Amino acid sequence: MSAVITNEDTCYEGLAGLDSAVGLVDKVLEAISFDKKLYSLYLSLFKMGWVSKDLKAPTLPKMKHFGVGKGQLKLKMSPKDRAYYERLVHRNKPPGARRLLQTNYQDDGIVINGIVGVDQNGTYDFTNITAAIAAAPNKTTVAKGYFLIFVAAGIYNETVLIPKEKRYVLLIGEGNNQTIITGNKNVVDGSTTFNSATVAVEGTGFLGVNLTISNTAGAAKHQAVALRVSADNATLYNCIFEGYQDTLYTHSLRQFYRECDIYGTVxxxxxxxxxxxxxxxxxxxxxxxxQFNAVTAQGRTDPNQTREPLSTTAPSRRRRSSRQAPPLRAT
Structure with missing residues (x-):
């Protein structure tokens, strides 16, 4: 319900910026405003009327594995997919060269169902990330497995969208600071904050590994998003997000970031x-x-969008370190 209110707020803000000669936008905005009041009421009833104040989070069983972590990636795939993946990963690497992420093939790993490669030189299946995402199956399920896209080292100057129908996409770079996706959309030049993202994730279950995602618009361009995530159960591991104002837009639903570097100003x-x-x-x-540095900005608009048993609607950090960083390089 919290996500419904958040998404409706985003829709309202987008429509409010449009011109309407016939007043159609105003009518839609009025309806949205009314709906938001209903959702707020439902949320307050659930919180105050149906959730006990003594409710405690259930004890979860210990997980045997997490798909990525400790420098390893656990995958389960067919022999054919495994052979192709090994060719992608080992391309142009001398014998004995160390991979940034060690792959373990295990029965309890992430199930892979389909692999494609992206390389700007045309060595693989596609020369850009957008085309590779378009090749992913629509509305798949986690039981069927992830669609793996391996992106070779290089600077990819493109705006990437993982749409809602592209579920369970695994996007793997050759290494953060090696596979770089960059853009420069920003509010000053006419984009909205929502649409300024270099990479926008809307497909459920997205997993991104070993990527650098940058917005190089610069501090003077104000709001300029590097990564926006509006997907449920999205995970990013060993990634770098670079920008100035509004670098990482954790828009709505449930998200997890591990061992990532985040750069910004406001x-x-x-x-x-x-x-x-x-x-x-x-x-x-x-x-x-x-200006002054402000790390986090909570987007809550309803007082009942508060702490939940297993998560929180406010960004939380564990073992987090903060440091001063140099200016972002231009691309």
């Missing part, structure tokens, strides 16, 4: 998702004159 981790940042580094860049 409100550079913001949104209203139920999000955990675990073992992440937060780097504050030099802001514009008259």
């Amino acid at each position: 409100d550079f981790i913001f949104g209203n998702a139920a999000v955990v940042l675990q073992n992440c580094n937060i780097y504050a860049r030099l802001p514009l004159s008259g």
Whole structure:
């Protein structure tokens, strides 16, 4: 219900910026405003009337594994997919070269169902990430497995969208600071904050590994998002997010970030998702004159969008370190 209110707020803000000669937008905005009051009422009834104040989070069983972590990636795939994946990973690497992420093939690993490669030189299946995402199956389930996209080292200057119908996509780079996705959309040049993201994730179950995602618009361009996540059960591991204002937009639903680096100046981790940042580094860049560094900005608009038994709608951090960072490089 918290996500419903958040998504409706986003819709309202987008429509409010449009011109309507016939007043159609105003009528839609009025209806949305009324709906929001109903959702707020439902949320308050659930919180105050149906949830006991003594409710405790259930004890979860110990997990035998997590798909990524401790420098390892656990995968389960067919012999054919495994052979192709090994060719992708070992391309242009001398014998004995160390991989940034060690792959273990285990029965309890992430199930893979389909693999494609992206390389700007045309060596693999696609030359850009957008085309590879379009090749992923629509509305798949986690039981059928993830669609793995391996992105070779390089700077990919493109705006990437993982739409809602592209569920359970596993996007793996050759290494953060090696596979770089970059863009420069921003509010000053006419984009909305929501649409300024270099990478936007809306498909359930997305998993991103070994990527750098940047918005190089610069501090003077104000809101300029590197990554926006509006997907449920999205996970990013060993990634770098670079920008200035509004770098990481944790928009809505449930998200998990582990061992990631986040760079920015003002409100550079913001949104209203139920999000955990675990073992992440937060780097504050030099802001514009008259500005000050603000790391997080909570997007809650309803007083009942509060702490839940297993998560929180406010960004939370575990073992987090904050440091000063140099200016972002231009691309």
